[in-house]
Amino acid sequence: MKWLIRSLAAAALTGAFVWAVLAFGLGPRMQNQPALQSFQAVLPPMPEASRPQREPFAPAPTTQQARSLRNPLKGTADELARGKVYYGYYCIFCHGGDGGGTGPVGESYVPTPADLRRPAVQQLGDGELLRRMLTGAGHAPVLERVVRSPQRWPLVLYVRSLAPATVPRTAE
Secondary structure (H helix, E strand, O other): OHHHHHHHHHHHHHHHHHHHHHHOOOOOOHHHOOOOOOOOOOOOOOOOOOOOOOOOOOOOOOHHHHHHOOOOOOOOHHHHHHHHHHHHHHOHHHHOOOOOOOOOOHHHOOOOOOOOOOHHHHOOOHHHHHHHHHHOOOOHHHHHHOOOHHHHHHHHHHHHHOOOOOOOOOOO
């Protein structure tokens, strides 16, 4: 019972203090503060010959289309390096640096992101892996509207490189 009385007394004193500060003008003097205006800059005109360079995002392949898709890249060191860069942009925060699904953001999801090194992931065909990367479960479908077409196949190459050496891959 004493704790209730103490709590009510503390609340009453706090309320009285706030009322006194506001009623007698002891608080911040809001009327004396300078007004802040939004930044208004006049941008220079665009050159006449310029055009926007936004390509529309290609939709993810359907399940039927994915079955016949093959990665057109040869798997050179340069293409793999590009895939690693794109993985760092889009995937590392959820799947982690090693692809194990233990990234700092991904650990907060239920269920946690897929372990990209698992045989079930690595044995998917190229097109199916691409489709699942773009239209995965939970938050992942946003990748279809984020990852541009030229970045998709290098990403597939890099995800393939995350597999341990003991994982057999399907021949394509």
